[in-house]
Amino acid sequence: MENIAKPTKQQLDWQELELGVLIHYCLEMYRPELPGEWYKTSLVREALAPETIHPAKLDPEQWVKCAAELGAKYALLVAKHTTGFALWDTKVNDFSIAHTDWRGAAATFAGRLWMRASNTG
Secondary structure, eight states: OTTOOOOOHHHHHHHHHOOEEEEOOOGGGGOTTSOTTGGGSTTHHHHTOGGGOOOTTOOHHHHHHHHHHHTOSEEEEOOBOTTOOBSSOOSSOSOBGGGSOTTOTTOOHHHHHHHHHHHHO
16 A cells, blocks of 8 residues: 555645635636637737727726635636736737736736735735
8 A cells, every 4th residue: 555645745735725716817808799719819919909908997906805805815816818818017929918008007917916915915
Protein backbone atom coordinates (compact mmCIF):
# COMPACT_ATOMS: atom_id res chain seq x y z
CA MET A 1 0.00 0.00 0.00
CA GLU A 2 3.02 2.31 -0.20
CA ASN A 3 2.08 3.47 -3.72
CA ILE A 4 -1.24 5.03 -2.74
CA ALA A 5 -1.41 8.65 -3.87
CA LYS A 6 -1.80 11.09 -1.00
CA PRO A 7 -2.68 14.79 -1.20
CA THR A 8 0.12 17.27 -0.64
CA LYS A 9 0.03 19.83 2.17
CA GLN A 10 -0.84 22.53 -0.39
CA GLN A 11 -3.77 20.45 -1.69
CA LEU A 12 -5.05 19.91 1.85
CA ASP A 13 -4.67 23.63 2.66
CA TRP A 14 -6.63 24.55 -0.48
CA GLN A 15 -9.37 22.08 0.41
CA GLU A 16 -9.68 23.71 3.84
CA LEU A 17 -10.59 27.00 2.17
CA GLU A 18 -13.90 25.30 1.28
CA LEU A 19 -15.68 28.17 -0.48
CA GLY A 20 -14.45 30.47 -3.21
CA VAL A 21 -15.75 32.40 -6.21
CA LEU A 22 -14.86 32.32 -9.88
CA ILE A 23 -15.14 35.72 -11.56
CA HIS A 24 -15.61 35.41 -15.30
CA TYR A 25 -16.22 38.78 -16.94
CA CYS A 26 -16.00 39.40 -20.64
CA LEU A 27 -17.40 41.64 -23.33
CA GLU A 28 -19.97 39.21 -24.74
CA MET A 29 -22.48 40.38 -22.15
CA TYR A 30 -22.66 43.70 -23.99
CA ARG A 31 -23.71 42.01 -27.24
CA PRO A 32 -26.26 39.28 -26.31
CA GLU A 33 -27.67 39.29 -29.83
CA LEU A 34 -24.52 37.66 -31.23
CA PRO A 35 -24.97 33.94 -32.03
CA GLY A 36 -23.40 31.08 -30.06
CA GLU A 37 -19.84 30.47 -31.21
CA TRP A 38 -19.22 33.76 -33.03
CA TYR A 39 -16.44 34.65 -30.57
CA LYS A 40 -14.23 31.94 -32.01
CA THR A 41 -14.00 33.84 -35.28
CA SER A 42 -11.93 36.78 -36.41
CA LEU A 43 -15.03 38.98 -36.04
CA VAL A 44 -14.61 39.31 -32.29
CA ARG A 45 -12.48 42.47 -32.36
CA GLU A 46 -14.85 44.18 -34.75
CA ALA A 47 -18.01 43.07 -32.94
CA LEU A 48 -16.59 43.96 -29.52
CA ALA A 49 -14.20 46.81 -30.12
CA PRO A 50 -13.19 48.03 -26.63
CA GLU A 51 -13.86 51.67 -27.48
CA THR A 52 -17.54 50.76 -28.08
CA ILE A 53 -17.97 49.26 -24.61
CA HIS A 54 -19.16 51.59 -21.85
CA PRO A 55 -19.24 49.64 -18.57
CA ALA A 56 -20.27 52.60 -16.41
CA LYS A 57 -21.80 50.45 -13.66
CA LEU A 58 -19.03 47.85 -13.53
CA ASP A 59 -17.89 47.58 -9.91
CA PRO A 60 -15.40 44.76 -9.19
CA GLU A 61 -14.95 46.05 -5.64
CA GLN A 62 -18.62 45.30 -4.99
CA TRP A 63 -18.13 41.72 -6.28
CA VAL A 64 -15.29 41.14 -3.80
CA LYS A 65 -17.37 42.60 -0.98
CA CYS A 66 -20.26 40.24 -1.81
CA ALA A 67 -17.90 37.25 -1.99
CA ALA A 68 -16.47 38.12 1.43
CA GLU A 69 -19.97 38.53 2.89
CA LEU A 70 -20.99 35.07 1.71
CA GLY A 71 -17.87 33.61 3.33
CA ALA A 72 -15.67 33.02 0.30
CA LYS A 73 -12.06 32.53 1.26
CA TYR A 74 -10.63 33.05 -2.22
CA ALA A 75 -11.50 34.52 -5.60
CA LEU A 76 -10.23 33.37 -8.96
CA LEU A 77 -10.33 35.90 -11.80
CA VAL A 78 -10.36 34.79 -15.43
CA ALA A 79 -8.13 37.66 -16.55
CA LYS A 80 -8.11 36.79 -20.25
CA HIS A 81 -11.09 35.19 -21.95
CA THR A 82 -11.19 32.99 -25.05
CA THR A 83 -11.85 36.13 -27.09
CA GLY A 84 -8.39 37.39 -26.13
CA PHE A 85 -9.81 40.37 -24.23
CA ALA A 86 -7.50 41.25 -21.32
CA LEU A 87 -8.66 42.71 -18.01
CA TRP A 88 -5.39 44.63 -17.61
CA ASP A 89 -3.50 47.18 -19.69
CA THR A 90 -1.50 44.81 -21.85
CA LYS A 91 1.17 46.22 -24.12
CA VAL A 92 0.78 43.30 -26.56
CA ASN A 93 -2.34 44.71 -28.25
CA ASP A 94 -5.19 47.15 -27.68
CA PHE A 95 -7.85 44.51 -26.96
CA SER A 96 -8.08 45.23 -23.24
CA ILE A 97 -10.11 46.96 -20.54
CA ALA A 98 -7.69 49.89 -20.69
CA HIS A 99 -9.14 50.80 -24.10
CA THR A 100 -12.70 51.17 -22.80
CA ASP A 101 -13.93 54.25 -21.00
CA TRP A 102 -14.25 52.37 -17.69
CA ARG A 103 -12.93 54.65 -14.93
CA GLY A 104 -10.43 56.23 -17.29
CA ALA A 105 -7.96 54.59 -19.62
CA ALA A 106 -5.45 53.94 -16.84
CA ALA A 107 -7.86 51.74 -14.86
CA THR A 108 -7.45 48.01 -14.93
CA PHE A 109 -10.13 45.62 -13.82
CA ALA A 110 -7.63 43.08 -12.50
CA GLY A 111 -5.77 45.74 -10.52
CA ARG A 112 -8.88 47.13 -8.84
CA LEU A 113 -10.11 43.64 -8.03
CA TRP A 114 -6.75 42.72 -6.52
CA MET A 115 -6.58 45.90 -4.43
CA ARG A 116 -10.09 45.36 -3.04
CA ALA A 117 -9.41 41.68 -2.30
CA SER A 118 -6.16 42.54 -0.56
CA ASN A 119 -7.90 45.12 1.61
CA THR A 120 -10.83 42.79 2.35
CA GLY A 121 -8.65 39.91 3.47
